[in-house]
Amino acid sequence: MDEIARRAAGVAGQWANGGAVAPAVAATCTMIGIAAQLPPEAATAVGGSVGVAAGSVAEAMVGVGYRLWSDRVERVKQFTESVSAEAGVPAEDVLREAMEDPRTLELFAQVAESASRALDGWKIDLLASIFVRGARDGANVDVAAMVFDAVRDLQRPHLRLLQILSEPNPNGVEGRWHAEHVMAADEGIGEAFDALISKLAAAGMATDTRTKTLVWYTGGAWTLTELGRQCVAYLAERGAQLNTKS
Known part of the structure; x- marks a missing residue:
């Protein structure tokens, strides 16, 4: 075996020897287009197709x-694992149930794909919670799909703003939040407030309760919508730290 093939096979060995995966993990990976394992031959083939001088590059x-x-x-x-914990049954059982309804199965595939690309554990747990709520109650599948669409692109700053809006503003009329009050409550939000609140509003999670007129409108008086409150509830039940400044 030449040098590049040896190196490639070594990497492939790490790939193949990662250990057996649970059936639910393998099935989910297959469903969303992720190979459960990469055969060593695949990596070796990569190495065999280039020159030895390029070995380190190919290995990288x-x-x-x-x-x-x-x-x-x-x-x-x-x-x-989060799906299993949320449902109180093995993930394989949840998958079997999902297969009985096309909408539930499609929701599972979409949520799992998003989870596979999530860079924070809290989001993976949140997505699992959203799916299980819909999957375990067929009447809520469409609602769960709406919540999923709303939260799939949220990042930590959005969650911090959600946390603020979920509580009454002690300095606002009827507990509503104005930009200056939000920034006083969380200085880290700062100039990003407009972008963050626009995202929440576009997702249907926050609403401006102040009447807009060309003469008198001077800024929003924000509160959560019912969808926004549902999202906060999902996060709270999973124990996510919404106001973590990172």
């Missing part, structure tokens, strides 16, 4: 692919 490229793959599989594993 295979290593990059391995890292991306392994990270995504690990997120799928966390997702299925």
Whole structure:
């Protein structure tokens, strides 16, 4: 075996020897287009197609692919474990139930795909919670899909703003929040407030209760919508730290 093939096979060995994955993890990976394992032959073939001088480069490229793959599989594993914990039954049982309804199965596939790309554990747990609520109650599948669409692109600053809006503003009329009050409550939000609140409003999670007129409108008086409150409830039940400044 030449040098590049040996190196590539070594990386592939790490890939293949990562250990057996649970059936639910393997099924979910297959469903969303992630290989459960990369055969050593695949990486060896990569090495065999280039010159020995390029060995270190080829090994690095295979290593990059391995890292991306392994990270995504690990997120799928966390997702299925969270689904199981939320449902109180093995993830395999949840999948069997999902197969009985096309809408539930499609929701599972979409949520799992998003979870496989999530970079924070809280989001993976949140997505699992959203799915289980819809999957365990067929009447809520469409509602769960709406919540999923609303939260799939949220980041930590959005969650911090959600947390603020979920509580009455001691300095606002009827507990509503104005920009200056939000920024006083969380200085880290600062100039990003407009962008953050626009995202929440576009997702239907926050609403401006102040009447807009060309003459008198001077800024929003914000509160959460019912959808926004549902999202906060999902996060609170999963124990997510909404106001973590990171």
